[in-house]
Amino acid sequence: MTIEQGDRKYGSAAAAIAMVGGAASGVIAKGITELGALAVVFWRMWIYAVIVILFLKIRGTPLKKESFRVSWRGGVALGADIMLFFSALRLTTVANATVIGSCQPLLMLLIAGRLFGERPRRHDWLLAMIAICGVIIVMFGSTGVQGWSPAGDLLSVGTVVAWTLYFVFSKLSSRKIESSQYTGATAVVCALFATPFALASGQVFDVPSGNAWIWLIILSIGPGFASHMLMNWSLVRIPVWFGSTLTLAIPVTATVMAWVFLSEDVVALQFLGMGIVLFALALIVLGQSNAARH
Numbered sequence: 001m002t003i004e005q006g007d008r009k010y011g012s013a014a015a016a017i018a019m020v021g022g023a024a025s026g027v028i029a030k031g032i033t034e035l036g037a038l039a040v041v042f043w044r045m046w047i048y049a050v051i052v053i054l055f056l057k058i059r060g061t062p063l064k065k066e067s068f069r070v071s072w073r074g075g076v077a078l079g080a081d082i083m084l085f086f087s088a089l090r091l092t093t094v095a096n097a098t099v100i101g102s103c104q105p106l107l108m109l110l111i112a113g114r115l116f117g118e119r120p121r122r123h124d125w126l127l128a129m130i131a132i133c134g135v136i137i138v139m140f141g142s143t144g145v146q147g148w149s150p151a152g153d154l155l156s157v158g159t160v161v162a163w164t165l166y167f168v169f170s171k172l173s174s175r176k177i178e179s180s181q182y183t184g185a186t187a188v189v190c191a192l193f194a195t196p197f198a199l200a201s202g203q204v205f206d207v208p209s210g211n212a213w214i215w216l217i218i219l220s221i222g223p224g225f226a227s228h229m230l231m232n233w234s235l236v237r238i239p240v241w242f243g244s245t246l247t248l249a250i251p252v253t254a255t256v257m258a259w260v261f262l263s264e265d266v267v268a269l270q271f272l273g274m275g276i277v278l279f280a281l282a283l284i285v286l287g288q289s290n291a292a293r294h
Contacts, residue, residue: 018231025223026098026258034212035203039206044082044216061178070176091148092153092156098255102281103281138269179232
């Protein structure tokens with residue numbers, strides 16, 4: 001195995017673990033019902049930021065001021081993504097929020113060619129339209145399901161844009177600074193960006209209970225610190241289309257978790273739409289993979 005092959009192997013494994021953490025994030029956040037969505041974002045991001053800063057300090061690579069110059073755009077995009085996603089979870093099902101979020105590769109089709117030289121093929125656009133039809137089926141199937149509203153689905157669409165921007169900024173920044181520096185700087189920027197919104201909502205003035213603190217810390221360490229550190233580390237070692245496509249693991253994993261731990265209802269029509277989305281996106285990814293090898 002060459003060094004390049006080894007890097008890609010370990011990078012793929014790290015990205016896959018990060019995506020499982022991403023699936024757990026929504027389930028845990030929705031489960032902290034005693035706090036408002038923006039309060040969960042506030043506490044989660046500041047705990048996460050402190051953990052990353054301490055980690056870098058202990059490792060002997062303290063956060064550098066110049067890292068913020070490279071990372072601030074990613075931090076803003078991450079803050080917008082998390083605020084929109086956690087808010088969406090209070091208004092729609094975990095299945096809907098994650099299925100809609102999984103359409104991020106569709107936006108990557110539009111911009112990957114310009115930024116990374118990865119040109120989508122003609123039939124990729126047809127598959128993209130099929131995936132969008134699958135999302136519509138998921139949303140239609142949610143009508144009447146407890147815990148769903150169209151406002152939540154619209155917020156989920158916003159997360160697609162924010163997450164795509166974060167993904168692009170992360171890839172571009174990986175060429176300039178070490179991944180742990182990027183993770184630390186984006187964590188601080190994200191927390192700062194989210195704070196005014198959380199304060200304006202008044203939600204942060206509710207003091208979390210002991211149980212809520214436990215889940216906030218788990219949310220910050222696992223899906224927060226570990227997942228983002230692994231994802232940013234992996235993006236240096238894997239193609240952007242491959243990292244983007246691993247988001248396909250999130251809807252299925254998150255839906256199963258929500259069904260098991262939150263007792264969320266999932267109807268057959270939602271599974272049908274989810275299958276269509278994942279099938280179309282998988283074909284896009286496989287096509288991009290084959291094209292990259294030739």
